[in-house]
Amino acid sequence: KAKEAGRNTFRFFEPEMEAGVRMRRSIEVDLRKAIQQNDLVLHFQPQARVDDRSIVGYEALLRWTHADKGSISPSDFVPVAEESGLIIPIGRWVLDEACRQAAKWPEKCRVSVNLSPIQFCDEYLLQHVEMSLANSGLEPHRLELEVTESVLVYDDHRALSTLKELKRRGVGIALDDFGTGYSSLSYLRRFPFDRLKIDRSFVSGATSDSGLALIIRSVIEMGQALGMEVIAEGVETEAEFDLLRNEGCDEVQGYLIGRPQELTPDDMLDTLHTEAQRKVNANIEAL
Ligand code: C2E
Ligand code: MG
Ligand code: MG
Ligand code: MG
Numbered sequence: 001k002a003k004e005a006g007r008n009t010f011r012f013f014e015p016e017m018e019a020g021v022r023m024r025r026s027i028e029v030d031l032r033k034a035i036q037q038n039d040l041v042l043h044f045q046p047q048a049r050v051d052d053r054s055i056v057g058y059e060a061l062l063r064w065t066h067a068d069k070g071s072i073s074p075s076d077f078v079p080v081a082e083e084s085g086l087i088i089p090i091g092r093w094v095l096d097e098a099c100r101q102a103a104k105w106p107e108k109c110r111v112s113v114n115l116s117p118i119q120f121c122d123e124y125l126l127q128h129v130e131m132s133l134a135n136s137g138l139e140p141h142r143l144e145l146e147v148t149e150s151v152l153v154y155d156d157h158r159a160l161s162t163l164k165e166l167k168r169r170g171v172g173i174a175l176d177d178f179g180t181g182y183s184s185l186s187y188l189r190r191f192p193f194d195r196l197k198i199d200r201s202f203v204s205g206a207t208s209d210s211g212l213a214l215i216i217r218s219v220i221e222m223g224q225a226l227g228m229e230v231i232a233e234g235v236e237t238e239a240e241f242d243l244l245r246n247e248g249c250d251e252v253q254g255y256l257i258g259r260p261q262e263l264t265p266d267d268m269l270d271t272l273h274t275e276a277q278r279k280v281n282a283n284i285e286a287l
Helices: 013-037 073-083 086-103 125-136 150-154 156-168 188-191 210-225 238-246 267-284
Strands: 040-049 054-067 070-072 110-114 141-145 172-178 195-198 229-232 250-252
Touching: 013 073, 040 150, 070 073, 070 267, 073 086, 073 141, 086 110, 086 125, 086 267, 110 172, 125 141, 125 156, 141 188, 150 229, 156 172, 195 210, 210 229, 210 238, 238 267
Parallel strands: 054 110, 110 141, 141 172, 172 195, 195 229, 229 250
Antiparallel strands: 040 054, 040 250, 054 070
């Protein structure tokens, strides 16, 4: 973080920093326990096609229920897990668990798993992915890995070869939080992404800010021209949905379609049922 602040900024050692360090230590200790005690769970958030709102995938989002502190957001503990190296075993569990659950879903549903840049640089990543697929029996094309622009900036060559190896095995790759990082547009041409995820920060203001709407339009056009599918994150309102549909966005994800939740086989059946009903209704309307 100090590095991010830039070369020209001075950092004094402040009391709050010490408290911050203590806080992180305690999270780290508790996180180790959480892994052993199975206190981590995955929630899944649906991703829908824009044309008929059918659900075609779910993103796995990590949840930690802490005995005293309650539910802790991944934005708070993933950075600690990254600094302490715990992200490797955690990430491995996430991959395993996501594949295990997704193998029971309807065939057309894929699962998206977030990868930390640290996992991405791990020399065992490919092996872990292969083992999760083999153990679960999930077909590789139903697994999608979400990476952020930072993996591209880190180590260009290695990142490119890892991405290509994953793709060669049939696994999909999505570029998460697109528009918030520092990567240059030329990366998009060189890296073989299957999907571009437009960050929520562009979506949430787009219906009232024509500048944001214009950015969304350009990203969709550019992504599709480069052979990628485009999905928008954080879609909360019908107005945002309409805007994205008018701009030709392929898929959406957000509270409008569904919040992240634990998925039981019954939930899965409900989803299918509602969808079947929607198709019947659409057919009736068409008559
Ligand atoms: P992300 O991958 O960009 O995930 C999207 C985040 O936006 C999730 O937050 C999700 O709950 C939230 N979200 C989805 N739709 C809406 C919406 O309509 N409105 C609003 N306001 N928010 C929405 P969450 O679950 O707290 O996760 C935060 C971040 O933590 C994720 O961002 C991802 O970067 C990271 N993360 C989550 N799970 C994992 C994991 O298993 N491994 C790693 N390495 N990182 C993870
Ligand atoms: Mg994500
Ligand atoms: Mg995202
Ligand atoms: Mg985001």
